[in-house]
Amino acid sequence: MADLVLQNLTIKYGSVTAVDNLNIHVASGEFLTLLGPSGCGKSTSLFAVAGLNHATSGTIRIGDRVLFDGNPNNTVPPEKRNIGLVFQSYALWPHKTVAENLAFPLILRKIGRAERDERIKEALGLVEMLPYADRYPFELSGGQQQRVALARALVYRPPLLLLDEPLSNLDAKLRERARVWLRELQERLNVTTIYVTHDQAEALAVSDRIAVMSMGRMRQLGTPRDIYERPADSFVADFIGSSNFFDGTMIESGTEKARIRLADGSEIVTPPGPAGKDGSVVVAIRPEKIELTGETGPNTMRVSIEQRTYLGSVWQYAVRSGAVDFRIQTPSELKENSILVRIPQEHCAVFPEKPGAN
Amino acid sequence: MTDISHAGTAGRGIDRSRAIYWGVAALTTILVFGPITPIIFQAFLDKPLYDDTAVLTLGNFSRLISEPGMAGVFFNTLYFGALTMLVAQVFGTIMAVLVGRTNLPGRKWLGEIFIWPLFVSNLVIAFGWFTMYGPSGFMTLAAKTYLGGAPWNLYSVTGMGVVAGLSQAPLTYLMCLAAVTKADPLLEDAARSTGAGPFRALFSVTIPMIRPAIIYSAVLNFVVGIEMLAIPLLFGGPSGIQTVTTFLYNAGINAAVRPEYGIVGAAAVILLIVVALLVWLQGFLMKSSGRFVTVRGKASRPSTLDLGAWRWPAFFFVFAFAFLTIISIFGGIFMRSAVSFLTPLIPFWKVMTTANFENVLGSATYVRSIVNSVVVATIGAAIGTFFILVIALVSRRSDFRHSRALEYIALFPRSLPGIIAGLGFFYAVIWLPGADIIRGTVAVLILAFMIRYIPVGFGAIAPALAQVGEELDRGARISGADWWTTVTRIIVPILKPALFSCYALLFIHFFKEYVTAAFLYQPGSEIIGTTMLQLVAQGDNGPVSALATIQVVITAAFVILARRVMGAKIYG
Numbered sequence: 029m030a031d032l033v034l035q036n037l038t039i040k041y042g043s044v045t046a047v048d049n050l051n052i053h054v055a056s057g058e059f060l061t062l063l064g065p066s067g068c069g070k071s072t073s074l075f076a077v078a079g080l081n082h083a084t085s086g087t088i089r090i091g092d093r094v095l096f097d098g099n100p101n102n103t104v105p106p107e108k109r110n111i112g113l114v115f116q117s118y119a120l121w122p123h124k125t126v127a128e129n130l131a132f133p134l135i136l137r138k139i140g141r142a143e144r145d146e147r148i149k150e151a152l153g154l155v156e157m158l159p160y161a162d163r164y165p166f167e168l169s170g171g172q173q174q175r176v177a178l179a180r181a182l183v184y185r186p187p188l189l190l191l192d193e194p195l196s197n198l199d200a201k202l203r204e205r206a207r208v209w210l211r212e213l214q215e216r217l218n219v220t221t222i223y224v225t226h227d228q229a230e231a232l233a234v235s236d237r238i239a240v241m242s243m244g245r246m247r248q249l250g251t252p253r254d255i256y257e258r259p260a261d262s263f264v265a266d267f268i269g270s271s272n273f274f275d276g277t278m279i280e281s282g283t284e285k286a287r288i289r290l291a292d293g294s295e296i297v298t299p300p301g302p303a304g305k306d307g308s309v310v311v312a313i314r315p316e317k318i319e320l321t322g323e324t325g326p327n328t329m330r331v332s333i334e335q336r337t338y339l340g341s342v343w344q345y346a347v348r349s350g351a352v353d354f355r356i357q358t359p360s361e362l363k364e365n366s367i368l369v370r371i372p373q374e375h376c377a378v379f380p381e382k383p384g385a386n
Numbered sequence: 387m388t389d390i391s392h393a394g395t396a397g398r399g400i401d402r403s404r405a406i407y408w409g410v411a412a413l414t415t416i417l418v419f420g421p422i423t424p425i426i427f428q429a430f431l432d433k434p435l436y437d438d439t440a441v442l443t444l445g446n447f448s449r450l451i452s453e454p455g456m457a458g459v460f461f462n463t464l465y466f467g468a469l470t471m472l473v474a475q476v477f478g479t480i481m482a483v484l485v486g487r488t489n490l491p492g493r494k495w496l497g498e499i500f501i502w503p504l505f506v507s508n509l510v511i512a513f514g515w516f517t518m519y520g521p522s523g524f525m526t527l528a529a530k531t532y533l534g535g536a537p538w539n540l541y542s543v544t545g546m547g548v549v550a551g552l553s554q555a556p557l558t559y560l561m562c563l564a565a566v567t568k569a570d571p572l573l574e575d576a577a578r579s580t581g582a583g584p585f586r587a588l589f590s591v592t593i594p595m596i597r598p599a600i601i602y603s604a605v606l607n608f609v610v611g612i613e614m615l616a617i618p619l620l621f622g623g624p625s626g627i628q629t630v631t632t633f634l635y636n637a638g639i640n641a642a643v644r645p646e647y648g649i650v651g652a653a654a655v656i657l658l659i660v661v662a663l664l665v666w667l668q669g670f671l672m673k674s675s676g677r678f679v680t681v682r683g684k685a686s687r688p689s690t691l692d693l694g695a696w697r698w699p700a701f702f703f704v705f706a707f708a709f710l711t712i713i714s715i716f717g718g719i720f721m722r723s724a725v726s727f728l729t730p731l732i733p734f735w736k737v738m739t740t741a742n743f744e745n746v747l748g749s750a751t752y753v754r755s756i757v758n759s760v761v762v763a764t765i766g767a768a769i770g771t772f773f774i775l776v777i778a779l780v781s782r783r784s785d786f787r788h789s790r791a792l793e794y795i796a797l798f799p800r801s802l803p804g805i806i807a808g809l810g811f812f813y814a815v816i817w818l819p820g821a822d823i824i825r826g827t828v829a830v831l832i833l834a835f836m837i838r839y840i841p842v843g844f845g846a847i848a849p850a851l852a853q854v855g856e857e858l859d860r861g862a863r864i865s866g867a868d869w870w871t872t873v874t875r876i877i878v879p880i881l882k883p884a885l886f887s888c889y890a891l892l893f894i895h896f897f898k899e900y901v902t903a904a905f906l907y908q909p910g911s912e913i914i915g916t917t918m919l920q921l922v923a924q925g926d927n928g929p930v931s932a933l934a935t936i937q938v939v940i941t942a943a944f945v946i947l948a949r950r951v952m953g954a955k956i957y958g
Contacts, residue, residue, distance in 0.1 A: 080860050105401075105863070105868065107868050110866070112864070115860070118857075119860065119861035122880060132862070136865065136867050180861075180865070181864075184865070
């Protein structure tokens, strides 16, 4: 097994920069997810690792094997990279049976028939598709095709596995089961994996670490908990889960905490954070972190309930305090029209600007 | 798990994929421009191409222009082309709408009949018209006897243009039929829901939307008209009417007697420029056709229009067209081949004979031309399919830097009239060192036909290729296959049906070709088309009709076989 290193990876198409100066070190056996909205450059980066896209500058390395050294005329072609790749559309060859699909990469590697059959059996066994070896792809369901695609990418035992939104064509229930199963398989094989998705729940569920990308740049690299609980900027706070954003002005900024005045005139205490040049800040807090409270104190607010939405597992309320509108979530139904809420200091994050401003 | 390590390192030099890219690009460029270059040179040289003392001159063009009657030749050509286009468009479009969208009785078999003429050469069609509607043709004599006169005269530019137009109508029909049947019926339904009657909806919504097909086929038919040899040669010859193609043909054939290299070169260059401009115009006109995009991915069943009381009058109109311009033409050829003298005045059975076929089958030359035609079509189409396949794969499915340029060059022969391709190859085999060994052989015919019909084959393969998702290639590459292994092991097997269609189309085109071969064959490498051309010139109509019949029968057998056995799609 091997680690993957991307250094200053940049991919340009004419004047458009699709990927801008990406630096990631994926440890051996790690499961890393590239997460971001469509067009953020995550698939472009993945295909550059596979050699199916041409990088413009930077370095791509697996272990001590350099795949791309910054010279676009000197890149290792995809077939020489020995990487496994699962496509969003699976890309099973329609004229070959399941077994023949798996045999093709082994034949290219000049592996003898006996060992080839052994390996195909082993790979199909891993994905629980052994009984389907002689079927053609069109005779399989979406979930089965996805497993075969995974088996085909693993059958030649590549040190690196790339997955491009492999679950996005499955229905919701199956997708949840498949991601658990996928992660278990990856841990068992201990293969270094890069996973691309735009589904944050999927990313949080399966990853060792997540790299959040937007507009070609990496916004944050960290464990799922890091990303969710300590977003590096307002984009990440907004993209992962959902957040309320309060406009405010920095009044006092210390090493332990900061005091911020909100638009309705109230003041709250938050962790310290960077402010804009004129002292303006936004405070991010997730709806489910806001608490109901019985007594006034620091960081409490009296709000009126403007709208009630039943979401099944929780209730969501649109609430207002003066000019400040935000959302809160509670597991129980609230009958009152006016409630007292507390905004816990430790769950706040302070950023200089709102998401989308940069 | 153990890692199957690969010794791949950065850096590549020349791998076999790149060698194939450059090889195909070089071969295509040489084959396409090889025949054009000597013609252009010749147009600007005062002596024959192979004469070392020749110097550059513009004299050929001034001589061409000052040649008496030359203005008339150019006028004839343009008028003939324009009339061909007009007649073909009017009849082709009407037939397409009636067959494609109405409840016309017998629309199915009538639609089949309209396709027939596309399978045979316009030399065969022209001969059929001559047999039936010529000055002493069967229909002409019948009209004179029973109706008191035949109001048509095929030996005029107008007569030729109408004949050419009627015989080209199937091409317009085919293209417009695809457009009318693929038009989204929802759009017509939308017009109906806003208050338009069924005919109003057809004329206001569907007919305007098939405009791209009409424009495309209009330009195509104009090009076919100005580069057509058979009809001007058969009908213009006796009355001394010349078009640019017959001028080139006569001057080229008689070159040994009266050297006219310079003027021929100049006329060929002018024709080439005109056709290239028209093809460019066609592309330009089609550019904004997104406005008319009516073809949907999902198969939709077009609604049929009830003609009501007009059903039977419309049937008689369509049947009369099919009978007079197609059935009678083929019938005339078959009948002529079975009699010693074709006339409505003597009962058929009294003049019946097998002499024409005995004549053909008893002559070593005629038999050889049949054998050669079959060989050229069978082997040539196979070589052509392979060559075009590789061009399509490199231009559409590789990371070759000049893939767009390759496609452009490969499709250039659309602008190359058959007579010029023939003339060009004729010059090229003399001019290019070493090319002499294939002069006058079947090989040069295959080569010339192949170049001429690259666009036809490309048109059969490219859409199918576009249907094959790119991830299939990518999946193979990442699995360890280089470009060549990817396309041969993954793409080509999936393309099999399209390759059969390409082979079938090339076979038909190669088998019916005659113009391109006119300058290239020599005794020993004659094909059916060139032999017929020779016999027509001698007025030897019996063997011509027998050869034409044999050509039609072999073609029909092939088409049935290709459709049934190979499942090839040939014209719908």
